[in-house]
Amino acid sequence: MRAFGNRPLIITMAMCVLAFLYLPILVMMLFSFNDSQYTGLPFNGFTLDWYRQVFADTRLLKSIWNSIYVAGGVVMLSVLFGLPAAIALDRYEFPGKGLFRRIVMLPIVLPGIITGIALLGFYLVIHMRLSLYTIMLGQGTALMCITITEVFARLQQLGKSQMEAAVNLGANEWEVFRHVILPAVRSALAGAMLIAFSISFDEIAVTFLLTGRENTLPMTLWSLLRREVTPEVNAVATLVVLMSVILIVVGMYASRGQAATPREN
């Protein structure tokens, strides 16, 4: 028997925590249907006007598309450079490895603003115009650690013996990668890609300083929230939540049974 302690009490507490997690989101969703200019009580009646307004707002729709575009680029970058980094950290001893490992992890503990000013200064010096691509490079750098840590952890579990066996049997580097490494890390990589996509889609701190004329969705929401507060924001947020739910559920089911899901004891 794994369970111990006062079960009713534990269940009650856990349900309270879940309620705490969901209440604000439900409140926000509720007010996206409220027939009132202002987010707050009383509830005047049901309307879909705010959703209509969202779908009529080309600036908002454009920024949603921009966010998807940037997040897609970030995922691509983090696979292209994060996967080799994980393999390098797992397999080889190279000069500066300790420093490299720390530098890679740094964006996790660093405020996004700091990553932002460092890159902004760099862009200014090399005369790079701010655009969606500068955001992509910034977020890609900041979020690469997710792919690296996830894939690295999986490679450590895998150990070296399978790779050595493959090499002994005459496999070249590509074959080792294709038939040993890739199948082993596939689910970890998929999970990391999903996480990177969703964080990038929602990222504001790094983006804040690196954004050019075109904005991502969080930046557009930010300016909306700071100027006028309309339930339109609630409607966009509800749509974003629904989209992420679909994305997570699909992703989680796709990688079910792997390390990303709870292990059974």
Add this chain to the structure above:
Amino acid sequence: MSSIALSAGENAKTIRSARRLDRRRMLFWVVPPVAWFTVFMLIPYAMLLYTSLGRVEDMRFIPGLSLRNFIQVFTVDPYLSVIIKSARIGLMTAVLSAIVAYPLSFFLAFHVRSSRLKFLIYLLVIVPWWASYLVKAYAWKTILGSGGILNALLQKAGLTDEPVRIFLYNEFSVVVTLTYIFTPFAVLSIYAQLERIPTSLIEAARNLGAGGWMIFWRIIAPISVPGVVAGGIITFSLAFGDFVAPVLVGGPDSVMISNIVINLLGVAFDWPMAAAIGLVIITLGLLLISASGWLEEKTQIRF
């Protein structure tokens, strides 16, 4: 004899060529990521250092080799006090979200038997973590505000006649909002650690006559420390560097360090000062990474 010597020479040659091959393979995996982080992190940080040693006059950058900005970070108000305040808010957020997260992680790890239900609750924890960060902060504004839901409920219950204003626009609301935002993260981190505890350990303790509290304090709590610490370090860092919550739900006194940096760049055009603050925080971040690695090693228990 000669054939043996020959084969030894050949052997050495194959070993050498194998080493060369291995080196080539290594470079293939090592060079691209190292180059990436050199260009997009090390060089920008080095330039940050160069900038921080200069100064600004009439909105123009003048290079220099002065430590004046670093001295100012530690001596001139409000820099140091805001860094300390941000750290305090980060710490409160980390502690509160661990406290809030623990019961749910505990429930998930020990009291959910069916794997289907476990998967479902796991999903329920992840979904709020992925919901738009800005909107979650904004939702608390609509809950805590003077026209908000909390006040409406309090007034309906007859506990107060007029809206209570102390809920919003202060440090309290910033900490509540940040705690809310980072709790799912703490749940996942603590749960991952609790899930590793073998059932046999609990059964053994029970067979030896330990009660629920004793099992918890003597076995579960010590083992869960690394999960709490790992989650706490990330929660602390994210809350420390936050600049959204202070603007949306904070008051005039809850400005945090990221807001100061933004103001230095956007309003004062004082790049050198912003760079100096950035470098101080980068140093603190590196220390935090080393400390967390050390802590994890010290507290992790292998089964």
